[in-house]
Amino acid sequence: MVTPKVELDNYMTRLLITGGCGFIGVNLIAALLRQDSNLNIRVYDNETLGTHKNLDEFDVEFIHGDIRDLDLLRRSLNDVDSVVHLAADTRVMDSIKNPLFNFEVNVQGTFGLLHAMRDAGVNSIINASTGGAILGEVPPPVHEGMLPEPHSPYGASKLAVEGYLCAFSHAYGFKATSLRFSNVYGPRSYHKGSVVAHFFKQILAGKDLVVYGDGSQTRDYVFVEDLCQGIIQALQSHLSGVFQLGSGQPTTINQLIELLRGVVGPSHPFRVIYEPFRPGEIVNTWCDIAKAQQGLGFEIRTPLDEGLKKTWSWFLG
Numbered sequence: 001m002v003t004p005k006v007e008l009d010n011y012m013t014r015l016l017i018t019g020g021c022g023f024i025g026v027n028l029i030a031a032l033l034r035q036d037s038n039l040n041i042r043v044y045d046n047e048t049l050g051t052h053k054n055l056d057e058f059d060v061e062f063i064h065g066d067i068r069d070l071d072l073l074r075r076s077l078n079d080v081d082s083v084v085h086l087a088a089d090t091r092v093m094d095s096i097k098n099p100l101f102n103f104e105v106n107v108q109g110t111f112g113l114l115h116a117m118r119d120a121g122v123n124s125i126i127n128a129s130t131g132g133a134i135l136g137e138v139p140p141p142v143h144e145g146m147l148p149e150p151h152s153p154y155g156a157s158k159l160a161v162e163g164y165l166c167a168f169s170h171a172y173g174f175k176a177t178s179l180r181f182s183n184v185y186g187p188r189s190y191h192k193g194s195v196v197a198h199f200f201k202q203i204l205a206g207k208d209l210v211v212y213g214d215g216s217q218t219r220d221y222v223f224v225e226d227l228c229q230g231i232i233q234a235l236q237s238h239l240s241g242v243f244q245l246g247s248g249q250p251t252t253i254n255q256l257i258e259l260l261r262g263v264v265g266p267s268h269p270f271r272v273i274y275e276p277f278r279p280g281e282i283v284n285t286w287c288d289i290a291k292a293q294q295g296l297g298f299e300i301r302t303p304l305d306e307g308l309k310k311t312w313s314w315f316l317g
Contacts, residue, residue: 015235016080016122018067018113019087020060021050024128024184024194024224028084028300029058031228037126045074045087047313049191053065065111073116082124082235088158091193093134096280097155107164116169124175126234127165129182131244132219133157133283136286140250141288142179144242152280157160162242169240179232181288182246184306186224188316195253196221196308197262200315203270213277217256220246220286226300233296243292247300250286263308 015032017026031096032039041060045052052062062119065072067087077083088106089095095102110127117125131142134157138146150156165176185196192198200208222245230245257272264270277283290306302310 003299004269009038014042014079015084016042016044016076017084017086018044018083019050019085019128021047021052021062022046022086023050023056023189023197024181024227025084025086026050026054026184026188028086028228028231029055029226031059031232035232036089042080044073044077047213048159054188068104070112070116073113074120077116077120077122080120080122082241083113083117083122083126084235085110085125085127088128090154092152092154092280093278095152099153102153104158106154107160110161111164111284114164114174116173116183118168123173124235125165125177125255127161127178128177129162129178129242129245130155131156131182131281131287132282134162135285137282137284140284140286141248142285143288144244144291152283154235155259164240169287174240175238176240177232177237178233178242178288179292180242180244181227182220182222182244182285184224184227185310186286189224189311190315192271195219195256199257200312201262202266203264204315206270208259208271208273210273210275211253211257212275212281213253213283214274215257217248217277217282217285218252218286219256220249221251221256221304221307222246223302223310224302225304229301230292230298232297233298237296239295241295244287244289244297245292245297245298246289247304247317248287248289249304250284251304259305259308262310263305263312270303292307 136149
């Protein structure tokens with residue numbers, strides 16, 4: 001399927017992408033430059049989960065910096081029209097172990113970015129958020145109108161960030177959009193710690209797959225290319241607010257494992273070990289994507305089995 005060419009507007013001529021060396025960032029840069037090779041992109045990243053070498057194939061500018069460095073953030077916003085904010089401390093269990101670090105990176109770091117943007121006259125931002133961790137254990141499908149009840153410091157930090165974006169939208173006229181990502185998977189995810197990438201790495205290493213729980217817990221898996229198209233559509237849109245991006249379909253861990261067996265084939269056998277559930281993790285979550293479909297034109301083009309095949313092919317090199 002041919003991806004439609006981006007129609008550039010004043011929000012999409014000069015972009016700053018925080019966390020752009022990571023999995024989603026690199027895929028997003030590839031998607032953007034595929035659709036407009038003249039786009040000016042500046043990447044801001046501290047290289048914790050990705051390296052600037054991931055950007056070698058692209059004609060982009062790179063700034064090594066921490067999201068908490070306000071002075072460097074101010075300088076990085078020079079001549080920028082819009083920001084895609086992907087930089088974050090994203091791991092639920094790590095946030096439970098070290099909530100202060102999670103708060104400093106996600107809440108203080110994002111507030112500093114918004115403050116610097118206001119001073120620089122940059123008033124357009126797309127923020128990477130999350131659904132399940134913000135809403136807690138609620139009956140799925142989750143949607144944007146549900147009352148938040150975070151079960152982890154990570155979820156609380158992302159809720160706080162959404163609140164600040166809403167406030168800057170109303171108080172200062174920002175075009176501020178939070179996109180609640182479900183479980184994203186796909187090529188370029190070697191350093192990603194989420195379940196699909198982790199399972200593929202374990203399988204390649206000949207190790208067992210460990211499942212925390214009985215495998216009946218559900219998640220919503222969205223292919224990274226579909227997600228990146230949603231980010232681009234949000235950049236093109238003049239809408240502010242919160243939008244859920246996912247597949248709109250629940251998949252149990254056990255169903256995912258059976259799909260993985262079919263994808264990797266008999267040449268890569270693996271065992272599954274089940275351990276007790278871990279506190280702070282959501283058992284069942286998948287999302288309703290109707291608002292993003294209607295408001296942004298978001299659509300899912302890649303079924304899970306097809307996306308897993310593409311991801312496995314990338315891991316094999």
